[in-house]
Amino acid sequence: xxxxxLPDGVxxxxxxxxxxxxxxxxxxxxxxxxxxxxxxxxPLFELLEVxxxxxxxxxxxxxxxxxxxxxxxxxxxxxxxTAQVARVATSKLAALPRPLRLSYExxxxxxxxxxxxxxxxxxxxxxxxxxxGAPGVDAEVEVILAGxxxxxxxxxxxxxxxxxxxxxxxxLPPGAPMEAVQAALARKxxxxxxxxxxxxxxxxxxxxxxxxxxxxxxxxxxxxPEAHAALDHLAEVAERLAHAAPExxxxxxxxxxxxxxxxxxxFFAGYVPNAADAVLTGGxxxxxxxxxxxxxxxxxxxxxxxxxxxxxxxxxxxxxAVLATQEPGSARVLAALEALRxxxxxxxxxxxxxxxxxxxxxxxxxxxxxxxxxx
Amino acid sequence: MSAPLRIGLPKGRILDDAGELFRAAGVDLxxxxxxxxxxxxxxxxxxxxxxxxLVLRASxxxxxxxxxxxxVGVVGNDTLExxxxxxxxxxxxxxxxCRMCVAGLPGVDPFSLxxxxxxxxxxxxxxxxxxxxxxxxxxxxxxxxxxxxPLVGLAxxxxxxxxxxxxxxxxxxxxxxxxxxxSARLVVNRAALRLxxxxxxxxxxxxxxxxxxxxxxx
Numbered sequence: 040x041x042x043x044x045l046p047d048g049v050x051x052x053x054x055x056x057x058x059x060x061x062x063x064x065x066x067x068x069x070x071x072x073x074x075x076x077x078x079x080x081x082p083l084f085e086l087l088e089v090x091x092x093x094x095x096x097x098x099x100x101x102x103x104x105x106x107x108x109x110x111x112x113x114x115x116x117x118x119x120x121t122a123q124v125a126r127v128a129t130s131k132l133a134a135l136p137r138p139l140r141l142s143y144e145x146x147x148x149x150x151x152x153x154x155x156x157x158x159x160x161x162x163x164x165x166x167x168x169x170x171x172g173a174p175g176v177d178a179e180v181e182v183i184l185a186g187x188x189x190x191x192x193x194x195x196x197x198x199x200x201x202x203x204x205x206x207x208x209x210x211l212p213p214g215a216p217m218e219a220v221q222a223a224l225a226r227k228x229x230x231x232x233x234x235x236x237x238x239x240x241x242x243x244x245x246x247x248x249x250x251x252x253x254x255x256x257x258x259x260x261x262x263x264p265e266a267h268a269a270l271d272h273l274a275e276v277a278e279r280l281a282h283a284a285p286e287x288x289x290x291x292x293x294x295x296x297x298x299x300x301x302x303x304x305x306f307f308a309g310y311v312p313n314a315a316d317a318v319l320t321g322g323x324x325x326x327x328x329x330x331x332x333x334x335x336x337x338x339x340x341x342x343x344x345x346x347x348x349x350x351x352x353x354x355x356x357x358x359x360a361v362l363a364t365q366e367p368g369s370a371r372v373l374a375a376l377e378a379l380r381x382x383x384x385x386x387x388x389x390x391x392x393x394x395x396x397x398x399x400x401x402x403x404x405x406x407x408x409x410x411x412x413x414x
Numbered sequence: 415m416s417a418p419l420r421i422g423l424p425k426g427r428i429l430d431d432a433g434e435l436f437r438a439a440g441v442d443l444x445x446x447x448x449x450x451x452x453x454x455x456x457x458x459x460x461x462x463x464x465x466x467x468l469v470l471r472a473s474x475x476x477x478x479x480x481x482x483x484x485x486v487g488v489v490g491n492d493t494l495e496x497x498x499x500x501x502x503x504x505x506x507x508x509x510x511x512c513r514m515c516v517a518g519l520p521g522v523d524p525f526s527l528x529x530x531x532x533x534x535x536x537x538x539x540x541x542x543x544x545x546x547x548x549x550x551x552x553x554x555x556x557x558x559x560x561x562x563x564p565l566v567g568l569a570x571x572x573x574x575x576x577x578x579x580x581x582x583x584x585x586x587x588x589x590x591x592x593x594x595x596x597s598a599r600l601v602v603n604r605a606a607l608r609l610x611x612x613x614x615x616x617x618x619x620x621x622x623x624x625x626x627x628x629x630x631x632x
Contacts, residue, residue, distance in 0.1 A: 159500075198608045198609055200608055225502075226501075226502050226503045226504065227502045227503070227504035227602070227607075228503055228504055228505075228506075229504060229505075230505075230506055243504060244504075246607070246611075247611060247615070288608075290608055290611070310605045310608045310609055312417075312609055313482070314482075314605060315480065315481050315482030315603060315604070315605050316500070316604050316605055317604070317605070
């Protein structure tokens with residue numbers, strides 16, 4: 040028994056789910072490429088010393104560390120693609136004209152949950168895009184639409200939540216404990232929020248469609264201009280998305296947690312039915328590239344592929360043909376298989392007495408009997 | 415959204431106290447008492463659309479909500495602090511009030527011991543509390559009759575919720591130190607807040623009003 044154990048937080052994906060995941064990955068890759076994002080692959084592990092510049096305190100605590108047997112240096116499994124892409128963009132791609140449109144896909148590893156919520160999945164499939172060297176709402180809407188189009192190809196209705204990283208600092212009374220306030224806000228605990236930062240309680244209830252922005256302007260009328268700039272920014276993004284992607288439900292959430300500490304402005308999360316948490320997260324991170332090289336504005340998003348796949352309703356439809364034949368290796372049958380593959384998507388040769396069992400066990404649609412009309 | 419709003423409630427006393435608040439919020443839980451064998455209770459709630467109530471063990475409510483099987487639930491912050499689920503907990507319902515405490519025999523100060531043995535149902539809370547005091551407590555996780563542990567020498571002290579203190583007194587135990595106040599909270603699944611916003615928000619606002627009315631009442 041012990042030889043089959045897996046550590047907590049990792050899974051094997053067996054053929055059904057694996058195929059669904061591969062298809063989701065392919066759909067997203069196509070959507071990202073159509074939108075002009077060029078694929079890039081980065082290493083599975085890197086030197087801690089280099090990568091940690093791009094990580095917040097929480098992310099650093101969650102790192103999967105290892106000692107590189109080849110050189111004795113401390114390496115980390117990548118916890119995130121954005122820091123890696125930032126590193127590449129400011130070094131090897133520094134000379135390319137801006138903006139840079141890059142996409143990635145692959146897996147990230149975490150030793151523990153960065154938000155300290157116990158052990159969750161530690162080996163996560165992600166696909167995403169980064170738009171580097173582009174300030175402003177245009178860039179943000181472009182990135183969001185790339186993600187929206189990608190998720191739409193999977194046929195899932197998306198609800199998008201928008202927030203802004205500058206809002207809380209602008210509203211926070213001097214001396215209020217930022218971390219405790221963020222924790223209360225992350226739970227939407229209005230009473231705790233008011234105790235920690237008097238007057239801030241309403242922030243926990245300011246979520247919903249666009250009118251919450253007007254409510255926020257009224258409640259926080261006397262707030263610093265940065266707060267109003269953030270609200271105006273959110274209004275503009277929501278307005279633009281309402282026109283560009285009317286099929287998406289756009290909500291504002293003025294008191295939500297940032298997924299990553301490096302977000303500096305707009306950030307967002309996408310939800311689909313039957314997924315208990317966000318399947319898509321992203322935001323603007325204008326301070327990150329400067330930690331690796333020349334500062335540049337940037338915005339990006341990542342999609343959690345397994346969560347997306349698990350939200351897809353129903354069983355996968357059977358497809359493909361099983362050719363029931365006594366002569367599996369013959370030239371005639373091999374040629375017939377190719378023809379069946381063209382017609383059915385996939386085909387295999389199986390002895391007649393095992394054909395039906397094979398079909399049912401492996402999710403094929405039909406058994407084709409070998410004979411003169413198999414072509 | 416036509417999917418029913420699924421609510422997870424804990425068995426026992428909290429359910430009775432919550433019944434009053436939920437009735438004030440337009441969700442009448444009376445059918446739950448009528449049929450105790452039923453696991454899922456479909457209810458009609460004026461203005462909230464279809465509702466389904468699940469009656470669960472208190473320690474199961476947060477997992478049901480976290481994983482989205484229930485959109486909302488009611489659970490004490492003692493359990494939330496222990497389980498650390500990734501859920502929203504927007505509202506203190508003000509019911510089921512008690513305190514998380516360090517308690518034990520009057521002559522035994524667990525904070526003066528090098529490695530105090532602590533019996534508790536709340537291993538994480540206990541560990542964190544003693545760690546914060548610089549003590550590496552040895553946690554003995556039990557699932558009931560915690561008060562017994564110091565009496566028979568299994569532990570130097572206990573960490574548990576204390577309501578009136580009557581059980582402690584009967585066993586000759588005293589509270590050494592309160593850790594935090596406990597009350598039942600409304601918890602909400604993160605995705606449900608977005609995907610079933612009208613119903614979740616409606617329930618939250620009505621319960622908020624019900625809690626406020628209850629606290630204003632003499």
